[in-house]
Amino acid sequence: MNSPSPPSEAPRLSTRDLTVAYGDYVLMRDVNLDVRKGDIFLIMGGSGCGKSTLLRVLMGLKAPSRGRVLYGGQDFWNAGEDIRRGLMRGIGVLFQSGALWSSMTLAENVGLPLQQYTDLGDEEIRELASLKLALAGLAGFEDYYPSEISGGMRKRAGLARALALDPDVLFLDEPSAGLDPVSSRLLDDLILELRDTLGTTFVIVSHELASIFAIASNGIFLDAATRTVMARGNPRDMLNDPATAPSARKFLTRGEG
Incomplete structure (x- = not known):
């Protein structure tokens, strides 16, 4: 697995307090x-810890009560509407x-x-759509409807x-939910x-x-009891670090070690 970008490079996305x-x-x-840049950053935690809500804040769908969300150093929630709209053009969501x-x-x-955000013609849009589907492993499925393909293929189409719009950051909310182990692993491989x-x-x-251990290069563990981040870094490093919080260790081992 390739290493994430060196620490000297400014973060693509960050939060402060x-x-x-x-x-x-x-x-x-x-x-x-x-x-x-190049991170596969996992937001982890048990039910009710706020994982999906945090994702909505990062995507610009819910304002935080306090603190900052920064895209390349630009303060998203304190920027004007035009700047926020431009920053949101740089993200994709599954x-x-x-x-x-x-x-x-x-x-x-x-x-x-x-169609919504470019001035491209129908033929160019069709070509680009075919390219994105091919990148997601769905070449030749352009004219299929969602009901005609499997759940794993629908996730791939959603990813395509x-x-x-060639986003800088791609947000995925529980991408393996509802998939069998084989389809889940294929999606991990695609990521x-x-x-x-x-x-x-x-x-x-x-x-x-x-999926967490297969793809994550970095991440945080949200603890529902303390309502804050209790561990951070590569999940494998969290598991091997004796200083890792018990709640994070229990999550990463499901209480088995």
Whole structure:
């Protein structure tokens, strides 16, 4: 597995003293993280710790109660609307379900962001959609509908759509959810391939240990009890470090070691 970018390079994405809350209820506090170019950064933790909510804050869908989200040093939530919109153009998202339009073919689904955000013609959009589907291992499936392919293939199609605008950072929310072990491993392999060939930077929410240990280069563990980050770094290093918090160790071993 390739190493992430050297520490001297400015992070693609970072947070500083981030607090996320719903009204008076604090979900997490003092979250600090740095995601560098080429990272596969895992946000880990048990149910209810706020993983998906943190992802929404990082993606610009929910404002934090306190702290900063920085894209290349630019303070996202304190920037003007035009700057925020421009920064959001640099991200791609794969939701748990894949979120494909059932009435559209795979090529039409992947081409939709290109129709909305570029001035490309129909033929160019079709060509780019075919390219993105091929990158996701779906060459030849352009005219299939989501209902005609497997769950694993729908996740790949969703990933192809997330890649449509060549994002700087790609967010994945529980990408292995609902997949069998073989399909899950194929998706992990695809993530690694995209990182290695395109230099794609990933931020992934997951509780699947097999995927976490297979692909993560960096990450944080969110603890539901303390509502903060209790461990950070490569998950394998967390597991081998005697100083790792018991809650993180229990998560990474599922209580078996």
